[in-house]
Amino acid sequence: MAEQREHLFGQLSDAVVAMDVEQAQALSRAAVEHGLDAGEAMEQGLADGMHRAGIRYERQEYFIPELLLCSDAMYAGLEVLRPHMSNSHCRRRGTVVIGVVEGDTHDIGKNLVKIMLEAAGFEVHDLGRDVSARRFVDRTMEVGADILALSTLMTTTMPRMQDVLMLLQQEGHRHRVRVLVGGGPVSQAFADRIGADGYAPNASAAARAAIALAARPASPRPADE
Amino acid sequence: MPMPTPKERLLRTLAGEAHDRPPVICCGGMMNAATVEIAAGTVYLLPAAHCDGRLMAALAVDVHRCTGFENLGVPFDLTLEAELLGSEVDYGNAACEPRVVREAFPSAGAVIRDSVDSLLGHPRVRALTDAVRRLSAAHAHLPVIANIAGPISTAASAVDPLAFFKGMAREEHATHRVLDLVCEVLEEHARRLVAAGATVVCIGDPTATGEILGPHRFAEFALPRLSRLVAAVRSAGAPVIVHICGDITAVRHLLPEMRADALSTDAKVSLGALKREFPGIRTVGNVSTQLLEFGPPERVARQVQRLLAEGVDVVAPACGLSASTPLTHIRALTDAVKLGRPLYRNERC
Numbered sequence: 001m002a003e004q005r006e007h008l009f010g011q012l013s014d015a016v017v018a019m020d021v022e023q024a025q026a027l028s029r030a031a032v033e034h035g036l037d038a039g040e041a042m043e044q045g046l047a048d049g050m051h052r053a054g055i056r057y058e059r060q061e062y063f064i065p066e067l068l069l070c071s072d073a074m075y076a077g078l079e080v081l082r083p084h085m086s087n088s089h090c091r092r093r094g095t096v097v098i099g100v101v102e103g104d105t106h107d108i109g110k111n112l113v114k115i116m117l118e119a120a121g122f123e124v125h126d127l128g129r130d131v132s133a134r135r136f137v138d139r140t141m142e143v144g145a146d147i148l149a150l151s152t153l154m155t156t157t158m159p160r161m162q163d164v165l166m167l168l169q170q171e172g173h174r175h176r177v178r179v180l181v182g183g184g185p186v187s188q189a190f191a192d193r194i195g196a197d198g199y200a201p202n203a204s205a206a207a208r209a210a211i212a213l214a215a216r217p218a219s220p221r222p223a224d225e
Numbered sequence: 226m227p228m229p230t231p232k233e234r235l236l237r238t239l240a241g242e243a244h245d246r247p248p249v250i251c252c253g254g255m256m257n258a259a260t261v262e263i264a265a266g267t268v269y270l271l272p273a274a275h276c277d278g279r280l281m282a283a284l285a286v287d288v289h290r291c292t293g294f295e296n297l298g299v300p301f302d303l304t305l306e307a308e309l310l311g312s313e314v315d316y317g318n319a320a321c322e323p324r325v326v327r328e329a330f331p332s333a334g335a336v337i338r339d340s341v342d343s344l345l346g347h348p349r350v351r352a353l354t355d356a357v358r359r360l361s362a363a364h365a366h367l368p369v370i371a372n373i374a375g376p377i378s379t380a381a382s383a384v385d386p387l388a389f390f391k392g393m394a395r396e397e398h399a400t401h402r403v404l405d406l407v408c409e410v411l412e413e414h415a416r417r418l419v420a421a422g423a424t425v426v427c428i429g430d431p432t433a434t435g436e437i438l439g440p441h442r443f444a445e446f447a448l449p450r451l452s453r454l455v456a457a458v459r460s461a462g463a464p465v466i467v468h469i470c471g472d473i474t475a476v477r478h479l480l481p482e483m484r485a486d487a488l489s490t491d492a493k494v495s496l497g498a499l500k501r502e503f504p505g506i507r508t509v510g511n512v513s514t515q516l517l518e519f520g521p522p523e524r525v526a527r528q529v530q531r532l533l534a535e536g537v538d539v540v541a542p543a544c545g546l547s548a549s550t551p552l553t554h555i556r557a558l559t560d561a562v563k564l565g566r567p568l569y570r571n572e573r574c
Contacts, residue, residue: 063439065391065438069394103321103324106386108437130315155545155546156322158518158547
């Protein structure tokens, strides 16, 4: 049974890497029919495939079109598994609010990060693109997010990331959430300058950074507030 | 030899001819310098200037005067082409550039073909053409740079970008068809801008980066269209600058094939190394826009001097300037090129 389970999870993972939507759906149905844990099938099968696709992206073997097609396969499988997930013993890693900052409507990068975060087990609230600092802060507080992930592709809108951090600070919420920033022109130096908690150069790294940030206990009272 | 006009200097530089010193420019379009400080100091308020040729031309002149950039550059955004293909655009305000808020088509397969003539009858195209005509007529000594969005950036903001990038793998035929249509529109658009008096055309194709497409798709989808567009502009009689964003490592070997007169890149690319690798290539750039925003002016001037020492042909900001970039930092850039040494002025225009 264990061997059969591992084989099926391996095939699920391969289906995602191969961008094969039908195969991912068929194998997910097979996992359910065999009574396997849906959460494990997601984690060790579909998400593992997405993780492998992310590694191929970092190695420049896959590019954005491939990553998007891999995610189609992952989500197709997830649709089949989702109704059976409530029985799973797998736990969420944390809650993330994500969006592209105001003035920028380029959301490919943000969408990739969202995919990798979901694959990594986070509950993701996606605010979309062209999102004001106000909306970021309100939603972060509303859902009690552990992580706020901000994205921008343009150099012209990078200052809007700082606006979000300033609003969090002004309203006394900065210590409640870890802020992760990324996007084409963003760098670690920029993240440090605006006082973000983390930076990631690509979607896979963003998922790793989020896992690391979520594992850090939030400080009950910040020194600077 | 009499002192060349800024127009002569830029044209000679782009032609690879001898000149007294590198020009310092800011192309416009996605890389415009219409900062809040400038827009607030004039009566030509944004966003009205995006849709009115007279205001657009006047703002371009103000940008030139306030910054010291040796060109006039229009328009002030990268959304015009997507808008004329049917996408919905929010024109923003002085602090926030226009952006596409809804793409015209859900997928490449859904794109409906309209005649090039009727597409180019769009009011914003008329405003831009009018601005180019006014600027070239009134400022014969200055190069007028007309900016157009490149084929991939245009297509990926006329079609839902997620669907468009997936389409490169799943509906290749439809993707090629859309890119051909886009290219046809852009070619004619560029020809008309040259006919209206544009000295140089700058094609900004930030989405055509190797980071997104990878080398194979760049070669298959982007390169043939960029080359075609470059050839069309050059045969219309104007030199071409092509700007590509991001890390170009994956596609750098393909870039000379575009046959652009000059290549503009992001700050992360070493233009010195690019020139050593491809001695025939002329480079535009690539002063960090982050450095321009945060300064201090001394560091901006030092970076300019480093670029000059590396033999960059035309000094310019590396990408889009933040609207909150202080003029003193921009002036540190232009002064460092013109004087060969830093000179800081605090005056406002």
